[in-house]
Amino acid sequence: MANKKISDFTAITVVDKDDLIEIETIGGNSRKAKKRNAMPGPLGVLALKKSTNQSIVTGAWRLVSWDVEMHDNLNAFSSGSSTTDFTVPSGITVMRVNLRAGWANNSTSNRYLSLYNVTTSTDVAIDIKVSANESGQTLNSGLIEVTAGHVYRIQANSGSQTLNLSGTEFGGASILTVEFFEAWANTHI
Incomplete structure (x- = not known):
């Protein structure tokens, strides 16, 4: 399941904490990071x-x-x-x-x-x-x-x-x- 974008996941997708995901930025750039390092914004x-x-x-x-x-x-x-x-x-x-x-x-x-x-x-x-x-x-x-x-x-x-x-x-x-x-x-x- 490596190398997926956040938008590729549905609500039932299970992602391992070591899988790589692509983090998209506001400026249109992106980078790859392990899920464990991807911090969502504050609630x-x-x-x-x-x-x-x-x-x-x-x-x-x-x-x-x-x-x-x-x-x-x-x-x-x-x-x-x-x-x-x-x-x-x-x-x-x-x-x-x-x-x-x-x-x-x-x-x-x-x-x-x-x-x-x-x-x-x-x-x-x-x-x-x-x-x-x-x-x-x-x-x-x-x-x-x-x-x-x-x-x-x-x-x-x-x-x-x-x-x-x-x-x-x-x-x-x-x-x-x-x-x-x-x-x-x-x-x-």
Whole structure:
């Protein structure tokens, strides 16, 4: 069954994970890859941003609040009940979190970001930016296995000096994007 295009498969076609399939791109190009390496797009996307600055007081983790919901096709975020938390939707077993944080420029204070699982009380991903006179910082979780119903949030700490986490200044608003995937085992990601 090797060397098939995705469009050649019907709903009942069984493909071995080591069979080659041709992956077609938007630009009309294609490449061959083993099925285990072919990752489908996300089932859902959550995109949140800040429209106002948030003061992150030094010395302790602070919850990052989100006040603009740009996209949420799986209802993972509920601004009415919490402006900080999102919940893994039913049927989701893998997610990827990308955070672009804008900070006030400061050359003396480190900046810390954490993806925190509220349900299990654990940090899933942490990024530390050593003091630098620049404003951008990113936190990328990579693909992580998750459990439906678990609650997550972003936390921030400004190290030695209180700093603003940007809603509008310092090179742009802070934006959180979460991609939700249906099944780890079926996609072999």
